[in-house]
Amino acid sequence: MTLNLIISRTLKLLYEKLFPFTAQATILHHINRINTGKVLDVGCGKGENIKFLSNEWHFRGVLIGFDMHMPYLRKAKTLKIYDDVLLADANHLPFRISSFDAVLAFDLIEHLEKKQGLDFIRACEKISKDFVIIFTPVGYLSQEPYDGNPYQQHKSGYIPREFRSLGYKVYGVRGLKFLWEGGAKPKLKLVSELISWMTQLFIYFYPDLAYQMLCIKSLRQLQS
CATH class of the missing domain: 3.40.50.150 (Vaccinia Virus protein VP39)
Structure with a gap:
């Protein structure tokens, strides 16, 4: 395991514990x-x-x-x-x-x-x-x-507005879109990963700028 990979995984784990805005944290909040x-x-x-x-x-x-x-x-x-x-x-x-x-x-x-x-x-x-x-x-x-x-x-x-029009709440994840390329590989490796984590809080609320989006619909509220 390379030093860059060790640093990347360590920072990712630390980030996910400190900031509840990742895809994992949002999914877990609901499920x-x-x-x-x-x-x-x-x-x-x-x-x-x-x-x-x-x-x-x-x-x-x-x-x-x-x-x-x-x-x-x-x-x-x-x-x-x-x-x-x-x-x-x-x-x-x-x-x-x-x-x-x-x-x-x-x-x-x-x-x-x-x-x-x-x-x-x-x-x-x-x-x-x-x-x-x-x-x-x-x-x-x-x-x-x-x-x-x-x-x-x-x-x-x-795009986010398509899911919103269907009654979904939409959250941006994985950082700014331009930092990533096809296959979910960061263009600048560790640097892009760090920047994507740093921008996660911002794009969480502005999913149009995000690389990926998490779309959640609560059906129980509609039925009650």
């Missing part, structure tokens, strides 16, 4: 309200996003992973985080209304055509009782298939 029940992770991939949250997420319910790339599902299953994993297409969520307490979709919706993405949002809201949490780049971010997965291609992009 930690759900201690039991059922949660669906659509487009779970290899399970890396949930693994990132798992140490701080005190969840004792049923967690289902959902993806259409079998090699990723096999890897997700080895993490032993999910109670079950399903091979299926996000364009056709085979679940009844209000089947889950929360539906998560991290780094997924940009892989769908725009109309499919909007239909997907509505489908998520139908099968969830409490929350829908979507994590996606701000605007269109070009990406071709990689890692032997043809579904990794980006086909659409969204």
Whole structure:
């Protein structure tokens, strides 16, 4: 492990403890309200996003992973985080209304055509009782298939006002957009990472300038 990597990880951990404005902290603020029940992770991939949250997420319910790339599902299953994993297409969520307490979709919706993405949002809201949490780049971010997965291609992009018009609260994450390039790699490595953390507080409230956005809709408030 290089010195730069050690410094980067140490500063990141320190930042996340001191400032509750990261994507992880915001997601945890909402999903930690759900201690039991059922949660669906659509487009779970290899399970890396949930693994990132798992140490701080005190969840004792049923967690289902959902993806259409079998090699990723096999890897997700080895993490032993999910109670079950399903091979299926996000364009056709085979679940009844209000089947889950929360539906998560991290780094997924940009892989769908725009109309499919909007239909997907509505489908998520139908099968969830409490929350829908979507994590996606701000605007269109070009990406071709990689890692032997043809579904990794980006086909659409969204801006904050589109989610706000659908009733979502939107938060900017990962720092200023211009600091990053395709593939989520900082242009200037450690320097860009440091600057992105320093600008996180600002872009949290101004997501149009952010690299990525976290979109959260509380369905329980709408039902009450």
